[in-house]
Amino acid sequence: MEVRARAPGKIILAGEHAVVHGSTAVAASIDLYTYVSLHFPADSGNRFPSKEMEAIENLKQDNDDTLKLQLKDMGLEFSWPVGRIKETLPDSGTGCDAPSSPASCSPWTIKSIAALVEEQNIPEAKIGLAAGVSAFLWLYTSIQGCKPAKVVVTSELPLGSGLGSSAAFCVSLSAALLALSDFVVLDFSRQGWFMLGENELDLVNKWAFEGEKIIHGKPSGIDNTVSTYGNMIEFRSGDLTRIKSNMPLKMLITNTKVGRNTKALVAGVSERTIRHPNAMAAVFTAVDSISSELATIIQAPAPDDLAVTEKEEKLEELMEMNQGLLQCMGVSHASIETVLRTTLKYKLSSKLTGAGGGGCVLTLLPTLLSGTVIDKVIAELESCGFQCLIAGIGGNGLEIFYDGSS
16 A cells, blocks of 8 residues: 655745845746655554555565665665664654644754664765755654554655755655545545545644744745645735635746855845835835735636737736846846846746855746747756746645555
8 A cells, every 4th residue: 555645845036035025026936847756564553454564564674663765866865763763763652643733853863863873874965955854753753653564765856956855855745644544534445546625724734833833944835835735826924815826827938057155145135225215115115016916817717818918928027027136136136137148039028036156047938838849948947957847836736646456
């Protein structure tokens, strides 16, 4: 038997950086996912239906008295004897007694988990994964306690590119762990991918946010919220409002592969605001207007192809204006400008997404754009050493898969 969960990545459609200074921003899910599969041995205290118990027996030897985490895309596998986890985290017990309101990971627990992670000797080139492995151990032991199991993770999202890969990991992991606990009741007669109910999604989102805290320290909660619920959210001054798109949107996402220091970029915008308070206030006001108009357009009905085309043209103009304002904030980069020049040759509109300074660039792909043009654009961008991904925007959030036959 195999139960899997998948959660999407995210993009910022409008408002990045300005949102720190009180403006509205809009984020959306993308149909690129992180997948988590969770296997328990038959005697680990799980609650699988009896008809499935025999199918699980073949996993028993593989998982016997060991918790394993396989990061398939990274070619890495970690394992901890359950006894070692109990010794290091004596309070982990059999899982959480108050699942609806998860407490944050304590400094003592973080330190203890760090010791378990260090024992795995993560290669220096991939040491950035250590925080994610720590989040895994905390979420697993908090929800499931000290049980042997095997967890396999795969992802379509590039790491560290601003597409919400860590949030998608925390959301899909939390969902898989909760789905096979006593806190979420699954209908095992269902097959294929299906969404959880609102209460279950709320619970997953709370746990995922705590996992994000371990990875990022002080996350906004935007990434895990978009990944959990899907579609789009509008956010301003800490308030998140879920909104629903009424038009198909497709984007070319170009990963420049240029790393960036988000804290330094945010600080740079703040310093520029101190030096030029009136000018930057006008910039933030303009961005707020762009975000609000973009959200209105996306939510408005599009009864026919002509209406869709008109809305796409307006979105292209708003993206171009937003990018110009991001350049005013000083967060563009030579790699981003290369993408902008390349897509402009094909009369396509682009903007950076996220922190800037590298990272990813969005290019709107109009509904009527030919595949030949898209292929040419991608070929030219890839010749610059960039990675290109095509994604639908504003789709489903977290989903669980159960095939009923494994």
